[in-house]
Each structure stands twice: as C-alpha cells, then as structure tokens.
Amino acid sequence: MIANGYNAATPSIGSFTVQEDFGNNFMVGLGGIGTLSVGGTLSNSDVIANPTSAQSAAGIVGVGIGLGGSSGVGNPVGTAGAIGTVTAGEIQSDLFHAGSIGTVSALGIAANKFGLGSAQLGNISSAEIFASQASTTAAGIGTISTTGNFNSDTVVAAGQLTNFTIAGTDNGSSVQAGFVSGSGGVKTGIVNINVGAINADNSQPDFVTWYITTFNVKGNAAQNLAGSILPSSSGNNFNVINVLGNNASVSGSVGIATFSATGTVQEALFSVFFGNVTSFKTGMFLQSGLIVGVGSYSATSTELDPINAVPSFNGVFSVGSFTTTATYNVNDILDSASFQNSDVVAWNLGTVTLSGVNTNATLTGYASFGLFFEGTSGAVKVNGSLSSLVSSFAAQNIAPQAGSVFFYI
Numbered sequence: 001m002i003a004n005g006y007n008a009a010t011p012s013i014g015s016f017t018v019q020e021d022f023g024n025n026f027m028v029g030l031g032g033i034g035t036l037s038v039g040g041t042l043s044n045s046d047v048i049a050n051p052t053s054a055q056s057a058a059g060i061v062g063v064g065i066g067l068g069g070s071s072g073v074g075n076p077v078g079t080a081g082a083i084g085t086v087t088a089g090e091i092q093s094d095l096f097h098a099g100s101i102g103t104v105s106a107l108g109i110a111a112n113k114f115g116l117g118s119a120q121l122g123n124i125s126s127a128e129i130f131a132s133q134a135s136t137t138a139a140g141i142g143t144i145s146t147t148g149n150f151n152s153d154t155v156v157a158a159g160q161l162t163n164f165t166i167a168g169t170d171n172g173s174s175v176q177a178g179f180v181s182g183s184g185g186v187k188t189g190i191v192n193i194n195v196g197a198i199n200a201d202n203s204q205p206d207f208v209t210w211y212i213t214t215f216n217v218k219g220n221a222a223q224n225l226a227g228s229i230l231p232s233s234s235g236n237n238f239n240v241i242n243v244l245g246n247n248a249s250v251s252g253s254v255g256i257a258t259f260s261a262t263g264t265v266q267e268a269l270f271s272v273f274f275g276n277v278t279s280f281k282t283g284m285f286l287q288s289g290l291i292v293g294v295g296s297y298s299a300t301s302t303e304l305d306p307i308n309a310v311p312s313f314n315g316v317f318s319v320g321s322f323t324t325t326a327t328y329n330v331n332d333i334l335d336s337a338s339f340q341n342s343d344v345v346a347w348n349l350g351t352v353t354l355s356g357v358n359t360n361a362t363l364t365g366y367a368s369f370g371l372f373f374e375g376t377s378g379a380v381k382v383n384g385s386l387s388s389l390v391s392s393f394a395a396q397n398i399a400p401q402a403g404s405v406f407f408y409i
Contacts, residue, residue, distance in 0.1 A: 011032030011033055012033070013034060016033075017037045018039065019040075021114070022042050022043075023041065023042070023045060026045065026046050028049075031049075032081055032084070035084055037085075037087050038087070040088070040114050041092060041120075042091050042094055043090075043091075044094065047083060047095065048097045048098070049098035081098055081099030082100045082101070083100070083101045084103070086103065088105075089107060089108055089120055090109060092123075096128070098130070098132075099131065099132055100131050100135075100139065100159065101129065101140070101141045102141075102143070103142055103143045104124070104129055104141075104145075106147065107122050107147055108120055108147045109122070121147060122148040123149045123151055124153055125149075125150075125151040125153065126151065126152050127153045128154045129155045129156070131159065132158050133158060134188075139159060139162045140160055140177065140188075143164075145163065145165040145167075147167050149169045150195075151171045151173065152173060154174050155174070157176070160191065161175070161189075161190045161209075163192045165192070165194045166196060169196055170197070170206070171198075172199060174203075175206065175207050176208045177209045177210075178190065178211075179210050187210045187244075187245055187248070188211075189210040189211035189212055190212050193214065193215045193216065194214075195216070196217075196219055197217060197219070197263070199231070200238050200239045200267070201239075201240075205242050206240060208244070209242075209244070210245040210247075211243060211245060211247040211254060211256070211275060213254075213257045215256060215258065215260070216258075217229055217262065217263065218262055219263060227261050227263040228263030228265070228266070229261060229264070229266065230264070238267035239267065239269070240271070243273065244273055247275075252276060252278070253275050253317070254276055254278060255273075256270070259277070259282075260279075261281070261282040263282075265288050266286040269288065269289045269291065270289065271294075274315065275292075275293075275317060276292065276293075276317050276318045277318070279320055279323075280321070281322075281323040282324055283324065283326045284338040286341060287341045289342060290322065290343070290345070291346075292319055293313050293316070293347055294314065295312055313347050313374065316375060317347055317348075318348035318350060318375075319344060319349050320350040322344050322349070322351075323355075324338035325338065326338035327355065328383060329356075338357075339354040343372065344371050348375040348376050349371060349373040350378040352379075354381070
C-alpha cells in the first residue's frame with residue numbers, strides 16, 4: 001500500500017484498521033500515517049512515513065526502503081513524515097521508519113480470539129523502530145509500550161524518547177535516543193523508562209542517550225519478575241547503559257535523575273560521562289559499576305577496579321545518593337550481601353547506604369572493589385554502621401579495610 005499524495009495539514013494515510021492479522025506488507029505514506037490498528041499480529045511488514053527532502057539529502061531514506069531504492073520527494077513540514085499511532089496485539093519482525101513516531105504499542109490478544117488457544121502477552125519482537133527527526137520541542141518518539149516483553153528490538157531516535165514502558169522484560173534490545181547522527185546538534189534524552197526487568201543485549205549497549213530523567217525497573221508479579229537487571233541467559237553478555245551528557249533544560253547538570261530497581265542489578269555498567277546522578281536505589285548491586293564523570297574506563301567493561309586504574313575525571317560530577325536495600329543476613333553473607341564486586345565512582349559522593357557488604361568478594365584478576373571519590377562525601381552507612389571515607393586517591397598508600405578487600409577510598 002503506497003499513498004503518493006500529501007497535504008501539509010493531513011497525513012497521506014489517515015487511519016487504517018485490520019480486525020485480525022496484518023503480515024508481509026508495505027505501508028508507505030509519503031505525507032505521514034495517522035493511525036494503524038491491528039487486532040491480531042502485525043508481522044514482517046514495513047510501515048514507512050517518508051522523510052523530508054533535507055533528510056533524504058542526508059541519506060536518510062524512506063519510500064525507497066525495499067521498493068527499488070527511490071529517495072524521498074520532500075514532504076512539507078508538520079504531519080508529513082510522521083507516524084501517529086501504531087497498535088497491535090503482537091508486533092513481530094516489523095520496520096517502522098519516520099521523521100517522528102507518536103506511539104508504538106503491543107496490547108496483547110485474549111485467549112480463544114482469532115482461533116488462538118492461549119492468550120498472547122503483547123510482545124514487540126525483532127522490530128526496528130527509527131525516528132530521524134531531531135527537535136528540542138517535540139519528541140522523536142512519544143511512547144513505546146508493551147503489555148508483554150520487548151525482545152531483540154532496535155530503537156533509534158534522533159530526538160527525545162518520552163516514554164519507554166515495558167510491562168515484562170526488555171530482553172536483548174538496544175535503545176538509542178537523543179544524539180544520533182543527523183540530529184543537527186540537538187542533544188536530548190529519554191524521559192521515562194519503566195520496565196519489569198532487563199536482560200542484556202547480545203551485541204550493543206542496552207541504552208545510549210544524552211540523559212535519563214526517570215529509570216524504574218519495578219518488576220511484575222503477574223509475570224514473576226522481581227525488578228532486576230541481569231546478564232544474558234548465555235552468561236556471555238552484560239548490561240551497558242551509556243549516558244553521554246546531561247539535561248541542559250534543568251539545573252544541576254543531571255545525567256540520571258532517578259534510578260530505582262526493586263530487585264538485583266547484576267553485571268551492569270552505568271557510565272554517566274558528563275552529568276550527575278541524583279538518586280540511585282536498588283535491592284542488590286552485584287558485579288556492577290556506577291561510574292560518574294569518568295571518561296577513561298572502557299564502555300564494555302563492568303569489572304572496574306579503583307586500586308589498579310586511576311580514574312580520569314571529566315569534571316566535578318556527583319552521585320547524590322546511592323542505596324542498596326536487600327535484607328542482610330550475617331549467617332548467609334554470600335547470598336544476602338547487597339553490595340559485592342562492584343564500584344561506585346564519582347568526584348563527589350553524597351549519602352551512601354549499603355544494607356550489606358560481602359567485604360571479601362572479588363573477581364578473578366581484580367584486587368578490590370568499593371567506593372571512590374576525590375572531592376567530598378556525605379554520610380556513609382555500611383552494614384548498619386556509619387563509616388568514614390578518606391578522600392584523595394594515592395594508590396601506593398591505600399589499604400583495604402581490616403581483614404577485607406573492600407575499599408572506602
């Protein structure tokens with residue numbers, strides 16, 4: 001289906017509804033697509049709203065995808081090049097390509113509907129969602145949401161991603177927003193991330209953006225999710241969240257405003273290169289790193305060792321508060337200690353509360369783990385007791401806490 005006409009005030013395809021499944025199709029609206037609604041499964045289809053002439057000149061193609069290589073025709077500014085709303089019961093192996101996208105949602109399919117014996121959760125799987133328009137006033141992508149999982153998907157938005165809401169697991173997917181090539185210097189981020197759980201992408205960072213305002217990993221009782229960030233099922237991949245800058249529209253140079261996970265963060269690296277972290281809270285923080293304002297660490301390594309690698313700070317950036325909450329059992333330290341083999345690094349550390357620390361847990365080849373700062377630190381409570389941190393790093397003079405390999409540096 002190709003709609004060649006366009007109007008500056010209305011999309012080429014206003015509304016298109018399919019009661020059951022829609023598969024192996026092209027839907028191309030040169031002047032934008034208003035609403036696509038599929039009651040069943042949307043699969044193996046390309047849904048394309050053609051980009052503007054400037055975007056075409058920059059090599060961002062629209063109608064040419066899969067249709068002989070022709071380029072964009074130069075649509076008017078406004079609704080042209082936009083996909084408004086896409087909803088389906090399940091979304092599988094589809095391509096969405098537009099200047100901007102309002103909503104892409106998988107809503108699930110009830111049991112016994114359309115001949116299905118069992119209900120479908122509402123997954124988005126193996127999809128590619130591209131929005132090439134960059135703006136400081138309008139979102140590149142408004143909402144991506146599922147009632148199920150988000151499996152092996154790729155999202156690239158030159159502009160802001162406002163809401164990323166996954167009821168189930170964000171599993172092996174890559175989401176990039178707010179900085180990509182072609183953004184014309186616009187640097188924006190992801191406003192809200194709300195997911196049941198995250199499992200690592202196999203080849204790319206899980207999230208790359210300029211800033212994140214709210215990041216919640218909150219579990220889902222109906223899907224038996226505790227609210228954890230975990231490595232891939234193969235065990236060969238870990239989670240990487242790269243925050244490249246900060247939100248220039250608010251005071252405080254905030255890279256991540258609020259992070260909360262009700263379960264465990266394991267084998268995950270949060271690199272916030274040029275911004276502050278206001279609040280970071282999780283049940284457990286295992287084999288992981290929160291590295292703030294540091295540019296020298298590898299973006300693909302979670303095994304960060306402050307005793308063997310002196311950080312190269314990008315500026316005076318801070319962690320306002322860092323908290324682990326899991327209940328500590330002195331008779332089962334290995335399974336209950338909420339902070340193990342992990343690093344929190346920033347120029348300034350605010351309030352740090354670690355509900356339980358396994359002070360002798362180290363990874364093969366790494367001498368230590370712990371807390372590192374160069375400037376100032378607030379109150380630090382470890383295993384229920386207040387502790388003092390000594391600022392300033394001098395590797396030759398640092399010794400671990402008595403009888404352990406855990407450092408308060």
